[in-house]
Amino acid sequence: MTADHTRAGERRRQTDRSVAGIAEVARTAGVSMMTVSRVINDRPGVGDKTRERVRQVMKDLNFQPNTSARALKTGKASAVGIICLATTLYGPAVTLFGVEQAARAAGYAVNVISLNTITRATLEQAMAQLSQVPVAVVVIISPLSSSAESLRDLPGKLPTLAVWAPTDVGMSVAAVDHQHAAAAVTQHLLGLGHRTVHHVSGPAGWTGTEQRIEGWRTALEAAGRPVPPPIEGDWTARSGFEAGLRLLDQPDVTAVFAANDQMALGVLRAARVRRVEVPGQLSIVGYDDGPDSAYYSPPLTTVRQDFALIGERALWLALAKIGHSTPPTVDTLVEPELIVRETTAPPPATLR
Amino acid sequence: MTADHTRAGERRRQTDRSVAGIAEVARTAGVSMMTVSRVINDRPGVGDKTRERVRQVMKDLNFQPNTSARALKTGKASAVGIICLATTLYGPAVTLFGVEQAARAAGYAVNVISLNTITRATLEQAMAQLSQVPVAVVVIISPLSSSAESLRDLPGKLPTLAVWAPTDVGMSVAAVDHQHAAAAVTQHLLGLGHRTVHHVSGPAGWTGTEQRIEGWRTALEAAGRPVPPPIEGDWTARSGFEAGLRLLDQPDVTAVFAANDQMALGVLRAARVRRVEVPGQLSIVGYDDGPDSAYYSPPLTTVRQDFALIGERALWLALAKIGHSTPPTVDTLVEPELIVRETTAPPPATLR
DNA sequence: AAGGTCTACGTTAACGTTAACCCAGCTGAC
DNA sequence: GTCAGCTGGGTTAACGTTAACGTAGACCTT
Numbered sequence: 192m193t194a195d196h197t198r199a200g201e202r203r204r205q206t207d208r209s210v211a212g213i214a215e216v217a218r219t220a221g222v223s224m225m226t227v228s229r230v231i232n233d234r235p236g237v238g239d240k241t242r243e244r245v246r247q248v249m250k251d252l253n254f255q256p257n258t259s260a261r262a263l264k265t266g267k268a269s270a271v272g273i274i275c276l277a278t279t280l281y282g283p284a285v286t287l288f289g290v291e292q293a294a295r296a297a298g299y300a301v302n303v304i305s306l307n308t309i310t311r312a313t314l315e316q317a318m319a320q321l322s323q324v325p326v327a328v329v330v331i332i333s334p335l336s337s338s339a340e341s342l343r344d345l346p347g348k349l350p351t352l353a354v355w356a357p358t359d360v361g362m363s364v365a366a367v368d369h370q371h372a373a374a375a376v377t378q379h380l381l382g383l384g385h386r387t388v389h390h391v392s393g394p395a396g397w398t399g400t401e402q403r404i405e406g407w408r409t410a411l412e413a414a415g416r417p418v419p420p421p422i423e424g425d426w427t428a429r430s431g432f433e434a435g436l437r438l439l440d441q442p443d444v445t446a447v448f449a450a451n452d453q454m455a456l457g458v459l460r461a462a463r464v465r466r467v468e469v470p471g472q473l474s475i476v477g478y479d480d481g482p483d484s485a486y487y488s489p490p491l492t493t494v495r496q497d498f499a500l501i502g503e504r505a506l507w508l509a510l511a512k513i514g515h516s517t518p519p520t521v522d523t524l525v526e527p528e529l530i531v532r533e534t535t536a537p538p539p540a541t542l543r
Numbered sequence: 544m545t546a547d548h549t550r551a552g553e554r555r556r557q558t559d560r561s562v563a564g565i566a567e568v569a570r571t572a573g574v575s576m577m578t579v580s581r582v583i584n585d586r587p588g589v590g591d592k593t594r595e596r597v598r599q600v601m602k603d604l605n606f607q608p609n610t611s612a613r614a615l616k617t618g619k620a621s622a623v624g625i626i627c628l629a630t631t632l633y634g635p636a637v638t639l640f641g642v643e644q645a646a647r648a649a650g651y652a653v654n655v656i657s658l659n660t661i662t663r664a665t666l667e668q669a670m671a672q673l674s675q676v677p678v679a680v681v682v683i684i685s686p687l688s689s690s691a692e693s694l695r696d697l698p699g700k701l702p703t704l705a706v707w708a709p710t711d712v713g714m715s716v717a718a719v720d721h722q723h724a725a726a727a728v729t730q731h732l733l734g735l736g737h738r739t740v741h742h743v744s745g746p747a748g749w750t751g752t753e754q755r756i757e758g759w760r761t762a763l764e765a766a767g768r769p770v771p772p773p774i775e776g777d778w779t780a781r782s783g784f785e786a787g788l789r790l791l792d793q794p795d796v797t798a799v800f801a802a803n804d805q806m807a808l809g810v811l812r813a814a815r816v817r818r819v820e821v822p823g824q825l826s827i828v829g830y831d832d833g834p835d836s837a838y839y840s841p842p843l844t845t846v847r848q849d850f851a852l853i854g855e856r857a858l859w860l861a862l863a864k865i866g867h868s869t870p871p872t873v874d875t876l877v878e879p880e881l882i883v884r885e886t887t888a889p890p891p892a893t894l895r
Numbered sequence: 896a897a898g899g900t901c902t903a904c905g906t907t908a909a910c911g912t913t914a915a916c917c918c919a920g921c922t923g924a925c
Numbered sequence: 926g927t928c929a930g931c932t933g934g935g936t937t938a939a940c941g942t943t944a945a946c947g948t949a950g951a952c953c954t955t
Contacts, residue, residue: 212941223905228943236903258675260941262611263910270654270676277640279834284636288629288657295656300676302622303655304647305640323610324622324652428838456838463840482631486780486808488815488840564911575935580913590933612911615940 211252220248231256258300262325270300271509272326272349274317276333277305280426281452281481282498283332286354289502290330297510302326309333311341322349328509330354332502334397352509354501355398367501369399372494372527373406376448376476379492379529381414384537385446385474390421391434391458393450397426403450403478424454431457439465445473445538452477452484455491459534470536480530489533496527563604572600583608610652614677622652623861624678624701626669628685629657632778633804633833634850635684638706641854642682649862654678661685663693674701680861682706684854686749704861706853707750719853721751724846724879725758728800728828731844731881733766736889737798737826742773743786743810745802749778755802755830776806783809791817797825797890804829804836807843811886822888832882841885848879 213231217224222241229237230245237245248254262268271294275287291301302324304317314331321329331342331353342353380388390407393400404421411418422437424430431454438444439461449455455477462469469475469489477484480495504525507517565583569576574593581589582597589597600606614620623646627639643653654676656669666683673681683694683705694705732740742759745752756773763770774789776782783806790796791813801807807829814821821827821841829836832847856877859869 213943214941224941225906225943226904229904232943238903241903255675257615257941258677259611259614260910261943263609263615263912263940264942264944266910273655277644279631279633279636281631284631291655291657292629292659295672300672301655303625303643303653305643307644320647320652323607325610428835432838453835453838456835460838460840460842483780483805483808483835486784486805486812488812490812565913566911576911577913577935578933581934584913588933593933609911612940613913615910615942616912616914618940 211254212257213254216245216248216252216254219252220245268325268327269298270302270324270326271506272302272304272321272324272329274304274306274314274321274329274331274333276309276335277307280334281479282496283334285498286332286502286505289499290332290354290506291502292499293503293506297506297515299327309335309341314341318349318351328352328513330505330509332505334399350509350512352505352512354505367399367496367527368524369402369527370406370409372478372496372529373403373448374410375406375529376478376494377407377410378414379531380446380448380474380476380535381410381416383446383474383535386443386538386542387411387416387419388446388448389419389438389444391424391431391438391447391449391454392421393454394423394425400450407448424450424457426451426453428453428457428460430454432460434458435461436465439467439473443542445542446475446535447473448476448478450478452479452481452487452491452493455484455493455534456487459487459491470534472539474535474538476535485532487534492532492535493530494527495530497525501525563606564609565606568597568600568604568606571604572597620677620679621650622654622676622678623858624654624656624673624676624681626656626658626666626673626681626683626685628661628687629659632686633831634848635686637850638684638854638857641851642684642706642858643854644851645855645858649858649867651679661687661693666693670701670703680704680865682857682861684857686751702861702864704857704864706857719751719848719877719879721754721879722758722761724830724848724881725755725800726762727758727881728830728846729759729762730766731883732798732800732826732828732887733762733768735798735826735887738795738890738894739763739768739771740798740800741771741790741796743776743783743790743799743801743806744773745806746775746777752802759800776802776809778803778805780805780809780812782806784812786810787813788817791819791825795894797894798827798887799825800828800830802830804831804833804839804843804845807836807845807886808839811839811843822886824891826887826890828887837884839886844884844887845882846879847882849877853877 213224213227217227220227222245226237226241227245230242258269273287273290276283294301302321304320306313306317318329326349328350331351332355333353334355377388388407388411390404392404408418422434424434431449434454435458438447447458449458455475458475459469462473467473475491477491477493480493484491484493511517565576565579569579572579574597578589578593579597582594610621625639625642628635646653654673656672658665658669670681678701681701681703683703684707685705686707729740740759740763742756744756760770774786776786783801786806787810790799799810801810807827810827811821814825819825827843829843829845832845836843836845863869
């Protein structure tokens with residue numbers, strides 16, 4: 192299934208009037224090219240009547256400014272680059288679209304490079320490719336803090352901003368207060384009467400992972416509860432399933448906080464396999480509020496993050512680096528929100 | 544969390560030797576600019592020794608050809624554009640990355656525009672933006688056949704190829720044989736002993752929708768079974784849930800084929816709510832084999848499609864339009880594969 | 896009225912690359 | 926020896942845009 196369209200456009204320019212240049216506009220408007228340029232760029236030094244006339248001619252001739260020529264002359268790029276992990280994980284994908292749409296709204300073209308693995312080598316290659324485009328600034332959407340060393344001293348001279356990279360790599364970005372949210376989850380479960388909360392964490396080396404562990408741990412410690420060792424997953428439902436199986440081998444596990452929805456789904460599956468009732472015998476909380484989590488069985492209690500907003504703010508911060516004026520709220524943390532559904536309840540009386 | 548990097552790059556060129564031009568290379572190599580240009584573009588007319596010397600100088604000076612200047616002079620673009628629906632649906636997202644990586648492998652930069660809604664107006668605007676980048680060819684990833692009219696006569700002069708658009712808009716593209724796969728699903732269920740199969744379809748106006756309905760219907764008719772009216776969903780788990788509820792109000796429903804995994808998840812949830820056992824009393828099949836479907840409760844029988852391959856082939860077809868040589872297998876259909884897991888079984892004896 | 900400021904333009908010369916054409920020397924054929 | 930054809934180059938002039946500078950007239954100031 193397909194849509195075809197003109198095979199043209201291989202050889203035009205020069206003789207084709209459909210791509211009029213500034214010169215033709217100037218001629219038909221009876222002004223100099225410089226005046227047209229000033230009109231295009233909304234610069235002063237042109238009278239109102241002249242300006243209007245030039246505008247009209249541009250419209251008539253269907254004039255499109257030539258980005259290449261402008262970039263060549265000014266040495267300034269009108270595109271932003273995005274380097275992202277080629278993952279369909281809900282968070283990164285939504286963030287990608289958030290950055291992209293915000294960039295386009297700000298008048299930039301968007302160049303995307305997706306990487307299957309983020310290493311020093313792949314990052315450098317991607318940066319090199321972007322510097323040829325050329326782009327004015329690069330946003331790296333890398334949920335892996337293992338990429339931190341890769342990020343630390345990228346050789347390129349491009350202004351760069353990484354979403355979700357650890358703080359010590361640079362200055363702050365629109366980030367989510369995972370620590371606070373993880374604490375809220377833990378307190379929610381504790382408030383239901385659970386003695387403690389077990390945690391299925393994300394993989395070490397992913398940024399959100401440490402913060403969620405920290406929030407969960409401090410909430411537990413603040414309540415004077417034992418802190419069981421977290422079990423490390425890899426974001427997949429499979430790893431959640433395996434973690435769930437291991438946890439259910441322990442007799443006293445009544446509450447599990449998984450670091451994303453997919454792993455929570457895996458835990459849910461493990462509970463089903465072991466004939467453990469959710470939420471009667473086991474409470475489960477996820478993280479992300481992906482589009483499906485309301486339809487798990489039972490609907491998942493989880494934490495909603497506004498990934499699109501994160502992307503948008505990241506872009507604004509990136510633009511601020513190259514001297515754009517940006518909205519003032521950009522530095523505030525995005526606060527995630529606990530969504531209580533049906534996978535959490537008080538623990539069974541015997542274990543209360 | 545962030546990575547900072549040099550604020551430089553706002554004003555350089557001219558005096559900065561880190562961006563050497565062809566002229567400097569020519570000077571230090573002791574040849575003319577034209578010779579350097581020939582070396583860059585691998586054109587004949589340069590002796591082996593000279594060629595090697597120029598190559599070495601380029602490496603030494605860390606020369607990067609200036610894309611803008613080249614595009615300006617040649618009038619040819621070295622980027623492809625992608626217009627896609629801003630959805631985190633598994634299929635479109637993977638396809639996007641497939642197109643992107645194939646394009647980059649072919650030496651093109653990739654410009655992405657994501658659209659929240661695909662209409663005539665948004666498409667035209669996106670095409671206009673891409674034509675300024677400029678891009679050589681545009682790939683539209685639009686799973687909506689409702690965008691067909693929007694696609695039919697796009698005014699721009701850019702070569703365009705749409706993935707998943709209906710056939711009558713243009714020539715063929717790497718596509719999936721949904722009809723065959725849907726028939727296979729139906730036959731699988733019939734083979735288990737079900738009298739008929741109910742279908743929760745995708746929304747009208749999405750391309751895969753009609754084909755899956757067609758495959759399901761013809762398989763049913765070929766077996767001489769009744770064809771119940773399909774229930775239309777919108778790909779979300781919610782719509783699957785509602786469809787499931789409606790289906791379960793009918794006493795004789797034993798098998799449901801949902802047009803994607805999320806809707807199958809919704810049906811699964813409906814079965815749980817109605818205390819209908821899966822697969823004991825109800826068999827369910829999904830479509831897509833998303834990353835989670837193996838961890839639903841029970842693990843979902845579904846159909847796997849290779850979305851990355853679809854994207855790759857779409858790009859090749861697009862490049863073929865602008866005269867690139869492409870692999871010969873590009874025109875063959877991608878065959879999806881039935882993955883049998885635990886949501887399908889013979890119907891209960893009473894309804895057999 | 897002479898000088899000083901503005902405002903609204905115009906001229907010139909690039910930015911880095913390549914298409915089109917030119918040229919010098921060598922080889923071989925006659 | 927001379928002419929055609931090849932090989933390995935070089936020269937020139939753009940591509941469309943804008944920075945930097947120039948200038949002519951209008952409008953004050955004193």
